[in-house]
Amino acid sequence: MNIxxxxxxxxxxxxxxxxxxxxxxxxxxxxxxxxxxxxAPLVRLALSGLSAVDVSFLQLLLSLELSLxxxxxxxxxxxxxxxxxxxxxxxxxxxxxxxxxxxxTESA
Amino acid sequence: MNxxxxxxxxxxxxxxxxxxxxxxxxxxxxxxxxxxxVNEVFRGLHTIKGSGSMFGFQSVADFTHHxxxxxxxxxxxxxxxxxxxxxxxxxxxxxxxxLLAGGxxxxxxxxxxxxxxxxxxxxxxxxxxxxxxxxxAEEGEPRPRVTAPGSGPERxxxxxxxxxxxxxxxxxxxxxxxRELSSLxxxxxxxxxxxxxxxxxxxxxxxxxxxxxxxxxREDLEAVRSVFIFVEDYxxxxxxxxxxxxxxxxxxxxxxxxxxxxxxxxxxSDVEEIRQEQKPFGAVAIDKGKVSAxxxxxxxxxxxxxxxxGSERESRQEAATIRVRKEKLDxxxxxxxxxxxxxxxxxxxxxxxxxxxxxxxxxxLGRLSADLRDTSMxxxxxxxxxxxxxFQRLVRDLSAQVxxxxxxxxxxxxxxxxxxxxxxxxxxxxxIIRNSADHGVETPELRSRLGKAPVATISxxxxxxxxxxxxxxxxxxxxxxxxxxxxxxxxKGLIGAGETDEERIRSMVFEPGFSxxxxxxxxxxxxxxxxxxxxxxxRLRGEVSLSSEEGRGAKLTLSIPLTLVIIDGLLVMIxxxxxxxxxxQVQECVDMTxxxxxxxxxxxxxxxxxxxxxxxxxxxSLMIDGDYDGLARLVIVNxxxxxVGLEVDAVVGRKQVVIKPLSRAVSSIKxxxxxxxxxxxxxxxxxxxxxxxxxxxxx
Numbered sequence: 001m002n003i004x005x006x007x008x009x010x011x012x013x014x015x016x017x018x019x020x021x022x023x024x025x026x027x028x029x030x031x032x033x034x035x036x037x038x039x040a041p042l043v044r045l046a047l048s049g050l051s052a053v054d055v056s057f058l059q060l061l062l063s064l065e066l067s068l069x070x071x072x073x074x075x076x077x078x079x080x081x082x083x084x085x086x087x088x089x090x091x092x093x094x095x096x097x098x099x100x101x102x103x104x105t106e107s108a
Numbered sequence: 109m110n111x112x113x114x115x116x117x118x119x120x121x122x123x124x125x126x127x128x129x130x131x132x133x134x135x136x137x138x139x140x141x142x143x144x145x146v147n148e149v150f151r152g153l154h155t156i157k158g159s160g161s162m163f164g165f166q167s168v169a170d171f172t173h174h175x176x177x178x179x180x181x182x183x184x185x186x187x188x189x190x191x192x193x194x195x196x197x198x199x200x201x202x203x204x205x206x207l208l209a210g211g212x213x214x215x216x217x218x219x220x221x222x223x224x225x226x227x228x229x230x231x232x233x234x235x236x237x238x239x240x241x242x243x244x245a246e247e248g249e250p251r252p253r254v255t256a257p258g259s260g261p262e263r264x265x266x267x268x269x270x271x272x273x274x275x276x277x278x279x280x281x282x283x284x285x286x287r288e289l290s291s292l293x294x295x296x297x298x299x300x301x302x303x304x305x306x307x308x309x310x311x312x313x314x315x316x317x318x319x320x321x322x323x324x325x326r327e328d329l330e331a332v333r334s335v336f337i338f339v340e341d342y343x344x345x346x347x348x349x350x351x352x353x354x355x356x357x358x359x360x361x362x363x364x365x366x367x368x369x370x371x372x373x374x375x376x377s378d379v380e381e382i383r384q385e386q387k388p389f390g391a392v393a394i395d396k397g398k399v400s401a402x403x404x405x406x407x408x409x410x411x412x413x414x415x416x417x418g419s420e421r422e423s424r425q426e427a428a429t430i431r432v433r434k435e436k437l438d439x440x441x442x443x444x445x446x447x448x449x450x451x452x453x454x455x456x457x458x459x460x461x462x463x464x465x466x467x468x469x470x471x472x473l474g475r476l477s478a479d480l481r482d483t484s485m486x487x488x489x490x491x492x493x494x495x496x497x498x499f500q501r502l503v504r505d506l507s508a509q510v511x512x513x514x515x516x517x518x519x520x521x522x523x524x525x526x527x528x529x530x531x532x533x534x535x536x537x538x539x540i541i542r543n544s545a546d547h548g549v550e551t552p553e554l555r556s557r558l559g560k561a562p563v564a565t566i567s568x569x570x571x572x573x574x575x576x577x578x579x580x581x582x583x584x585x586x587x588x589x590x591x592x593x594x595x596x597x598x599x600k601g602l603i604g605a606g607e608t609d610e611e612r613i614r615s616m617v618f619e620p621g622f623s624x625x626x627x628x629x630x631x632x633x634x635x636x637x638x639x640x641x642x643x644x645x646x647r648l649r650g651e652v653s654l655s656s657e658e659g660r661g662a663k664l665t666l667s668i669p670l671t672l673v674i675i676d677g678l679l680v681m682i683x684x685x686x687x688x689x690x691x692x693q694v695q696e697c698v699d700m701t702x703x704x705x706x707x708x709x710x711x712x713x714x715x716x717x718x719x720x721x722x723x724x725x726x727x728x729s730l731m732i733d734g735d736y737d738g739l740a741r742l743v744i745v746n747x748x749x750x751x752v753g754l755e756v757d758a759v760v761g762r763k764q765v766v767i768k769p770l771s772r773a774v775s776s777i778k779x780x781x782x783x784x785x786x787x788x789x790x791x792x793x794x795x796x797x798x799x800x801x802x803x804x805x806x807x
Binding site for chain 2: 022025026028029032033036054055056059060062063064066067070089092093094095096
């Protein structure tokens with residue numbers, strides 16, 4: 001897994017490639033916490049490079065979104081190609097990613 | 109039943125389903141918001157896929173899986189119903205038909221798959237193909253079962269799954285578990301995420317979620333529970349069947365509030381309070397903080413599943429409940445025919461012993477065999493609706509071919525007819541509809557100038573009239589050009605220049621090779637082929653008539669007997685042999701007096717109440733030597749709209765006869781269309797009146 005954080009005035013971009021499962025969950029949580037602590041009003045996620053995800057990653061996403069929204073901040077998900085592994089697993093587990101993130105999805 | 113029998117049964121059933129799918133797709137094109145139709149298409153494809161795989165038709169199952177996935181996307185609202193979806197659906201129906209017939213679908217199959225892949229929108233097409241490819245490529249993961257669903261009735265289970273927080277530490281992959289669960293049937297999963305904490309409190313390897321699942325499946329509760337066998341010690345799992353309440357009109361769909369109470373999310377008092385608002389129940393319940401959106405979503409999914417099962421059961425009840433191969437019914441009918449003949453023979457013998465027990469037994473057997481005959485016949489009688497629905501596709505395709513907006517109206521689809529007769533009607537109806545589309549209805553521009561609706565209507569109507577069924581095919585086009593027909597008929601020498609009888613002129617369109625069209629298209633040539641329609645109808649002991657109103661349209665009416673197996677006939681005697689004339693053609697019987705006969709000998713004319721009727725001596729037609737010494741009788745029949753007298757030695761009487769096919773040796777004799785065995789064991793030939801008239805007087 002590869003995580004990159006790029007900060008710019010007003011927002012923070014978190015790019016994640018590779019596997020994002022239970023084995024990577026500590027590392028991912030740490031990266032998410034850094035993003036939260038940055039204080040950036042907008043945290044953007046670029047996840048199209050993910051090759052595998054599981055329920056723990058989706059739970060981390062939900063938790064990050066909750067933390068940001070409670071602080072009056074936003075999470076934006078960069079567009080994902082149709083049939084992307086994240087959308088597939090979210091569908092399978094009944095986690096409504098679109099409901100949580102679609103309104104804040106960035107345009108391409 | 110062996111495996112081959114099952115395969116044949118599958119093919120037959122799949123073809124019926126394809127016909128239903130095709131009909132649904134054509135209607136869906138006009139009513140794209142009708143999700144019941146989308147569901148019907150999806151379910152049909154799903155069944156073909158599952159059964160196909162089970163009976164060894166892997167190519168059918170694999171291809172259908174792709175199309176089913178597409179309609180699953182449509183069903184889920186990820187893709188709108190538009191002309192591309194309908195086209196892919198209809199092309200797929202054709203392709204699956206080819207695969208069922210043993211073909212490989214060739215380029216068309218690949219063309220459809222790339223059309224699915226090329227669909228734009230929200231990427232549903234790509235998702236379908238990606239999902240299929242992923243499923244094919246994935247190793248070690250349980251693939252969705254491509255098998256027929258379980259054998260039990262469709263039922264719904266409600267699951268509440270709350271895993272222990274450390275479940276993921278035990279190496280459990282929830283994705284695998286949910287994939288296995290969804291392979292059991294139609295599954296709706298809702299994750300309850302309200303317990304997920306903020307990042308600061310989250311231990312990322314622990315689970316803070318639970319799930320509400322609703323599954324509609326033919327499997328039993330144990331099969332559902334077995335999916336959780338490796339996690340049951342590490343979770344709270346509750347599985348309960350959803351009671352499907354039956355009302356007078358089928359399954360009662362529970363209200364949202366009832367489901368939420370049943371699931372323990374609401375109290376009865378909450379329901380009353382929410383109902384006071386007179387607004388959508390779910391939205392109010394969430395706004396008031398009584399339930400979460402996730403609870404409402406799960407309840408709505410359950411409600412939708414109950415509705416689906418209800419409509420499926422309803423449609424199953426409407427259709428036949430047992431599928432029996434047509435050949436078996438034909439075989440049964442043959443045996444019943446033999447029994448009827450045997451019974452008639454027995455009755456003949458019993459007459460010699462009118463006071464004895466034998467006569468009474470024969471009478472009882474007679475009643476039983478008549479009941480058995482009627483019951484067996486009714487088994488082959490099916491409603492015409494499904495048959496008619498097949499023409500929706502034809503009209504749709506013709507509309508595109510001829511560049512005229514067309515719609516097909518169907519009425520009387522509940523009228524029933526012998527399945528064998530229905531099969532033989534297909535070609536004539538196709539021909540008539542093509543004629544209407546190509547030449548009967550005007551172009552949209554002309555219709556607009558004439559103040560007609562731009563969309564032309566072709567209508568099919570059926571109704572039962574006594575022992576016959578009448579099927580009318582009408583259009584609201586220009587009607588027949590009587591002047592042109594008359595002109596062409598005179599040119600061809602079919603009628604004299606002074607002919608004024610409209611019915612006679614109209615009947616010219618049934619003459620072989622007759623057409624008023626200046627050009628023939630690859631769809632039809634007006635008039636060309638209507639003679640074939642007429643001949644085909646006559647083979648069914650049917651009749652065809654035509655009416656037309658200039659500028660208002662034309663109507664062809666086909667009159668067909670309910671069954672081809674047993675007919676009402678008039679038994680006549682010629683040269684010591686019995687013959688049968690179809691009673692539907694008989695007008696009356698008269699004595700052949702010398703005064704009634706006009707001038708001339710055989711095949712002369714009869715003056716009947718001032719009307720001149722041609723007479724055909726059947727002795728001549730049937731090449732029977734000798735003359736009849738007694739007073740001959742004339743059977744006046746209607747043949748192709750005209751009265752003709754058939755001269756016979758004697759009229760024996762009315763008789764219901766079981767038609768037996770002719771052996772190959774005599775099947776080429778045109779004057780005879782079949783045979784029957786009479787009560788005394790003798791054989792009577794059934795006369796083909798139309799052929800006899802045609803041969804003798806050329807009509």
